[in-house]
Amino acid sequence: MSPDSHNKDQINCWTSGLAPDPSAHKLQVQGLYKAYGQTLALDRVDLHVAAGEFVTLLGPSGSGKSTLLQLICGLTPPSGGKLLIDGRDQTFAPPAQRDIGVVFQNYALFPHLSVGENVAFPLRIRKVDRAAMARRTEAALEMVGLHGYAARMPAELSGGQQQRVALARCLVYRPSLILMDESFSALDRNLRLVMQDEVRRIHRETGTSFVFVTHDQEEAMTMSDRICLMNQGRIEQFDTPRALYATPRTVFAANFIGASTILHGVVRAGGVLATAMGDIPLPHACSAPAGTKGAVVLRPENLALGPAQDSGLGGTVQDVTFNGPDQRVVFRLRNDECVIIRAPVGMALHAGQPGSLQWEPGDGHFIPCS
Ligand SMILES: Nc1ncnc2c1ncn2[C@@H]1O[C@H](COP(=O)(O)OP(=O)(O)O)[C@@H](O)[C@H]1O
Numbered sequence: 001m002s003p004d005s006h007n008k009d010q011i012n013c014w015t016s017g018l019a020p021d022p023s024a025h026k027l028q029v030q031g032l033y034k035a036y037g038q039t040l041a042l043d044r045v046d047l048h049v050a051a052g053e054f055v056t057l058l059g060p061s062g063s064g065k066s067t068l069l070q071l072i073c074g075l076t077p078p079s080g081g082k083l084l085i086d087g088r089d090q091t092f093a094p095p096a097q098r099d100i101g102v103v104f105q106n107y108a109l110f111p112h113l114s115v116g117e118n119v120a121f122p123l124r125i126r127k128v129d130r131a132a133m134a135r136r137t138e139a140a141l142e143m144v145g146l147h148g149y150a151a152r153m154p155a156e157l158s159g160g161q162q163q164r165v166a167l168a169r170c171l172v173y174r175p176s177l178i179l180m181d182e183s184f185s186a187l188d189r190n191l192r193l194v195m196q197d198e199v200r201r202i203h204r205e206t207g208t209s210f211v212f213v214t215h216d217q218e219e220a221m222t223m224s225d226r227i228c229l230m231n232q233g234r235i236e237q238f239d240t241p242r243a244l245y246a247t248p249r250t251v252f253a254a255n256f257i258g259a260s261t262i263l264h265g266v267v268r269a270g271g272v273l274a275t276a277m278g279d280i281p282l283p284h285a286c287s288a289p290a291g292t293k294g295a296v297v298l299r300p301e302n303l304a305l306g307p308a309q310d311s312g313l314g315g316t317v318q319d320v321t322f323n324g325p326d327q328r329v330v331f332r333l334r335n336d337e338c339v340i341i342r343a344p345v346g347m348a349l350h351a352g353q354p355g356s357l358q359w360e361p362g363d364g365h366f367i368p369c370s
């Protein structure tokens, strides 16, 4: 389906022609926490989502993403803290009163109802009249690229199509906030990429706020206005994808977002970090005083493979793979740590070749560590 195949009138009827006011908070989470017995699934989290914003909760399994989503939609009550939607306290409001749509990983379609009846279901509950129901069901199906599928049964659809029906069933009652929990993780890679584009387009066209959950950093980077990186029930960092990549605040964030080489040490006078493998230059932006413990984070695009040298960051090439635009080199440092470097396609390289890790002095990012 082409993204341009939508009837503009339908899109206008969706948004009422009003762009969301980004200065308005759609969602405010204040000191929210959730305990299950001794387990603190969510540990006093503060989070603001602007109207029309696309926010992704990213983090490893067990970091509290689903718990936070369930508290936002009201499926689970919090142990403490506050939740405001459109500025109103909804901490303990029943799910139906929250004007929120939810799409889970398992599509949860009614198997005995047709696609059209599945999508119309929320409108039937809301007692919308027949003509409006038919019109809005068709518009929602068109929005997700399933025009003409209303009479099919869920069992006659692929996994990707069922996920689209689940999305249409949520879009049909035009919630101003949509929550999606690992919704694409059951789909194969190509289909996942198509669905990512579709959801981005729907976000643009409807102006709906989204809170999207994934454990896949690439998915989070491509989809989001901002990423809320979670770790052990807490927010590690809440930033734009660009800022998370360029200026991670913790070693966890640097490791979770993108490939990185992390060199630990202590700041010394003269703008160097003393590491176990010798002194290395500190990034230009680092103003930490001498004696500060920390780490320099270098991304693959910062690094180059230089000639062998006896001291410093010398090592050997362990593996080389052709990667299309460049070669991916696994380089083993003297301390046995492996680093990923990109090398030009024309560079002659082989396993066992000695070399050294090089970068522009001043490049990289410094993270203070206690
Ligand atoms: N219903 C529950 N009962 C007990 N512990 C739970 C329950 N739901 C989640 N947890 C625990 O809370 C933590 C966070 O879980 P969850 O929010 O599902 O993480 P994520 O979605 O990031 O994988 C985990 O340690 C998990 O085992």
Ligand SMILES: [Mg+2]
Residues within 6 Å of the ligand: 065, 066, 067
């Ligand atoms: Mg989860």
